[in-house]
Amino acid sequence: MDLTTLILTVASLGGLYMAWTIGANDVANAMGTSVGSGALTLRGAIVVAAIFEFGGAMLVGGSVTNTIRKGIVDVETLGSDPMVMAIGMTCCLLAAALWLNLATYAGWPVSTTHSIVGAVVGFGVTAGGVEAVDWGTVGSIAASWVVSPVMGGLLGYALFIFLQRTILTAPDPVAAITRWGPILVFPIISILALSAMFKGLKPLRLDLALGPALILALLLGLAASAIAVPIFARFARRSVDSKDAALGRTEKVFMVLQIMTACFVAFAHGSNDVANAVGPLAAVFGAIKGDGITETVQVPYRVLLIGGVGIVVGLATYGYKIMATIGKKITELTPSRGFAAEFAAATTIVVASKMGLPVSTTHTLVGAVVGVGFGRSIGAINMRVLRGIFASWFITVPFTALLAAALFAAARAALL
C-alpha cells in the first residue's frame, strides 16, 4: 500500500468515525427535547433526524467546512509538500476522535466542534510554527463558543416570555394559539428557507444572493402561514370545558410547532456539525488530488456525502440508545418550553454557520434551555452541567491541540 492510499484510508475512517460519533451523540442531544416532551416518538425522531441532518449536511454544510479547512491554518506557511496537509489533517481527525471517545467514556460534556478546532490549531502550530495559525479566526471561533450559548439563552428567554404573555397565561389559550400559531409558523419557515437558500443549496444550483433569498424565504414563510391558518382554526373548533383541558390542548399545538422546529434543529445541526468530520477530510482529499494546498474550490460533494452518511449511520446504530435515555430524562420539558428552546438554538446555530463560525450545537441548546428556565418555567436545572461545559472549554482545545501535535510530529517522522 502506498502512502497516498494509506492516508486516504486512515483519513476516511477517521472522518467516518467522527461523523458516527456526531450522529450517535450530538444528534441525540439535538432531538432529545422533542422526544422528551412527547412531540415525537423515538422512531419519528430518528426519521426526522436522518432526513434533515442529511439535508443540512449536503445543502448548507459547505461554509463551516471551509473555515475549518482553510480559515484556521495559513496554508502558505506549510511549504510545498501537499502530504504535510494530508497527514496533518488525518492526525487532527484521529486526535479529535480519540479525545471524543475518551470524554464520552468519562462522561464529560465536550463538544465535537471544540475538539476538531483544537486539533487543527495544534497541527498548525507544529507544522508551520505559531504564525501559521490565524489567531484572529481562532479568536472569533472561540468567542462564538461563548456567544452562541448566551445568544441561544437570550433568544430562548425572550421567546418563552412572549409565549407566556400571549398564549399560556391568556384567558383563553386555545383562542390565543389559534391567533398566534400561524404567525409563529412564519419565522420558522422563513429562517429555515433563508438558511437553505442564502449561500446554500449549491448542489441544486439554488444558492441565491441575500436579496432574492430573503424575498423568497419571506414568501415561503407567508405561504406556510396561510396554509397554517385553516389548520389551527380547525384545531380550535372543538370546544374545551376546563382551563386545564384548554392548556393541554394548547400544548398539543405546540407539539406540532415543536416537530417543525425539530426538523429545523436537525437541519441546523447537519449544516454546522458535519463540517467537524468532513472539514479535515476535504482538506486531505484536496491535497492528495494534487490540486495543491492552496486550492479554493468548493468542498468535494462526495466528502460531504461521507459525513452525511456517517451521521445517519451513527444515529441509526447507536443514537437511538442515547435518544431514549435523553427522552426519558427530560420529560419535564413541555412542548411549549421545548419549542422555545429548540427554535432559539436552531436559529443561533444557523446564523453562526452562515457566518462560517463552527459552534457547539449541544452547548447552544443547553444555553437555550437555561434561558427558557430563566422564564421560571422549568422545574429545576442542574447548574453543575454548566460548570462542566465551562470547564470543557478550557480542557478540550489544549488537549486535542497537544494530541494532534504529537500525532503529527510522530507521523511526519515516520512517513516523510
Add this chain to the structure above:
Amino acid sequence: MRIPLANLLVRSPLPQVSLLMEAVQRCVDSLPTLIDLLIAGDRAGLERVAREVSVLEGKADGTKNELRTRMPVRLFLPVDRRDLLRLIRQIDAIANCAEDVGVLLTLRPYEVPEEIEPLLRDFVGAVMTVVASAGELVDMMDELMGAGFAGKTAEVAMAKANEIGRLEHEADKLQDRCAKALFRAEDTMSPVSIFMWTKVLNKIGSIANHAENVGDQFRLFVAAS
C-alpha cells in the same frame, strides 16, 4: 455517556411540597378528635390520639428532610431557594403545633367550662378551614409552575392567599372569644388550669398563623417575577 442535555434537567422538588402538606394535614385532621376527647374527659383516649399525632408528625418530618436533601445549591429553581425553604419550614411548623396541642392536652387533666365548649369547637373548625385553604394553595404549586408564576393562575393564587388571611382573622376572633369565655369562668378554675388553657388556645391559634404564613410565602413566589 456524555449527555449534557439529559443531565441539565433535574426532577423538580416543587411537587413534593404538596406531599409534605398532605402529611401535615393528616396531623391537623386529628385536632377535632382531640377536642372531643378533651370535652368528654377521656384521658386514655387523649394519650392514644396524641401519640398518633406524634407519629404522623414524625412522618411529615421525614418528608420534609427528603425534600430538603433534594434541593442542593447547584439546582436552579423557578423560585427563590430561600423562600422555598421558608415555605417548607412554615408547613412543617403547622404539624409541630398540632403535635404540641396533643402533648399539652395529655400533661394534666383539664376542667372544661361548659360555656367554652361550642366556642372551642368553632375555633378548631375555623383553624381547620385555614389549614385546608393553605392546602389548596399548595396544591396549586404545579399549576403555578406551569404558568411560570404569572398570569391568571398567579392571580388565582394571590386571591387564595388573601382568602387565607381573611380566614385566619376569623379564627383569631374565635380564639379571643374562647379566651373571654375562659376568663369568665376563672373563679371556678385553678390558676394552673387557666395557665394551661391559655397555652392550649395559643397553640391552636399558632396552627392558623403558620397556615397564613404559607399564603404569604406564596405571595413572594408570585411577586418575584
